Amino acid sequence: MADAARAVKRFYKEATVDEGRRILLGGRPVKTPGRSDLALPTDALAEAVADEWNAQEERIDPRAMPLTGLANAAIDRIAPDPAAFARGLAAYGETDLLYYRAEGPAPLVRRQAERWDPILAWAQQRYDTVFELATGIMHMRQPGETVTRLKAAVAARDAFALAGLSPLVTVSGSLLIALALAEGALALDAAWAAAALDEQWQAEQWGEDAEAAAALAARRRDFEAAARFLALL
Numbered sequence: 001m002a003d004a005a006r007a008v009k010r011f012y013k014e015a016t017v018d019e020g021r022r023i024l025l026g027g028r029p030v031k032t033p034g035r036s037d038l039a040l041p042t043d044a045l046a047e048a049v050a051d052e053w054n055a056q057e058e059r060i061d062p063r064a065m066p067l068t069g070l071a072n073a074a075i076d077r078i079a080p081d082p083a084a085f086a087r088g089l090a091a092y093g094e095t096d097l098l099y100y101r102a103e104g105p106a107p108l109v110r111r112q113a114e115r116w117d118p119i120l121a122w123a124q125q126r127y128d129t130v131f132e133l134a135t136g137i138m139h140m141r142q143p144g145e146t147v148t149r150l151k152a153a154v155a156a157r158d159a160f161a162l163a164g165l166s167p168l169v170t171v172s173g174s175l176l177i178a179l180a181l182a183e184g185a186l187a188l189d190a191a192w193a194a195a196a197l198d199e200q201w202q203a204e205q206w207g208e209d210a211e212a213a214a215a216l217a218a219r220r221r222d223f224e225a226a227a228r229f230l231a232l233l
Contacts (some may be wrong), residue, residue, distance in 0.1 A: 008058060008059065008060050009058065009059055009060070010056050010057065010058055010060055011025070011026075012025035012026040012053075013026055013049075014026065014054060015050040015053035016032075016050060017040075017043075017044050017047060017050050017071075018177060020037075020039055021039050021040045021041070021042070021043065021045075021046040021052055022037050022038060022039040022040075023038045023039075023040070023046065023053065025053065030057065031052075032071075032072045032075050032076050033072055033076060034072075034075065034076035036075050036076065038068070038071060039075075039098075040071060040073070040160075040233055041158075041160050041233060042232060044230040044232045045067070045071070045160075045229070045233060048067050048181070048228075048232055049065075049067050049068050049071055050068075051098055052064070052065040052067055052068050053065070053068070055201070061112065066221070066222070066225035066226075067225065067228070067229055067232075070163045070164060070225070070226065070229045071160070071163070071229075072175045073163045073166075074159045074160045074162070074163035075159070077163075078162050078163055079159040082153075082157075082158065082159050082162060083155060084153045085159075085162055085166075086151075086155045086162055087151070087155075088148055089154050089165065089166055090151040090153075090154040090155070090167055090175065090177070092169050092170075092174070092175040093142070093146075093150035093151070093154075093176070094141075094147055094174040095132075095139065095172040096144055096173070096174050096175055096176050097116075097174040097177070098116045098119060098120055098131075098174055098177070098194075099131060099132065099133055099134060099140055099142070100134050100135075100136070100137060100140070101113075101116075101133060101134070101135050102135070102136075103135050103136060103232060105116045108201055111197060111201065112119075112197060113169070114193055115172070115190075115194045115197055116197075117192055118178050119177060119180050119185075119186060119194060120176065122180055122185045122186075123141075123176045123179065123180065126179075126183070126185070127146075127148050127149045127150065127153060128149070129143070129145055129146040129150075130143060130146060133144060150175060150179075153179060154175070154179075160229075160233055161182070161230065161233060163229070164182070164226050164227075164229040164230035164233065165178050165179075165182055165226070165230065166226070167222050167223060167225070167226035168181060168182065168226050168227065169189075170224060171195065171219045171222055171226075172191075172194070172195035172223065174194070174195060175187045177191050177194050177195055181227060181230075182230050188224065189229050191227070192220060192224075193222075194218060194225060195223065196219075196220070199212070199216050227232040
């Protein structure tokens with residue numbers, strides 16, 4: 001990802017996009033960490049990635065270029081074997097956050113139902129399947145057909161779509177939230193509210209811890225960047 005790269009001094013005047021949607025720095029193609037051309041699948045994403053490079057100041061800060069990082073991941077990590085990557089991502093559908101409900105207190109139970117049940121209802125209709133819910137944290141095995149159809153939904157995506165989907169899944173712990181957001185069935189704010197429900201509940205009950213709040217804010221930035229990446233495909 002972009003934040004894994006080492007910061008270097010800015011060495012170019014301007015980032016541009018060529019006819020093949022490659023990113024150019026001073027007229028020369030940018031290379032991914034794997035030494036492939038940084039070429040994007042859509043004009044909108046290419047321009048947005050170029051904007052990240054143009055926004056750099058005296059030193060290049062990879063942490064400020066999340067779209068570039070996701071594009072690098074799509075090209076270097078996912079494109080060589082998208083089926084294997086998709087299988088790993090689809091495994092979240094077997095232990096999705098939305099399957100596991102609190103025993104109490106009642107207000108938390110209601111909030112989970114309010115925010116999570118509509119997503120489950122959408123997924124049931126979208127993929128023509130059913131989900132088994134559990135109270136507490138004991139593993140609940142999902143029907144084989146449910147697992148198969150969720151795997152197919154993930155496997156149908158190309159490397160760039162998988163790169164954008166991945167942080168949505170890993171940050172939220174929910175393949176269903178990620179799919180609903182990616183397919184336009186859920187707005188970004190609603191998706192984040194569902195993903196961060198437990199953390200927000202804890203903060204309301206016990207007060208906000210500065211370290212936990214900072215970690216949650218960082219997760220939200222990653223979540224929002226991934227959503228934007230998908231929207232630009």
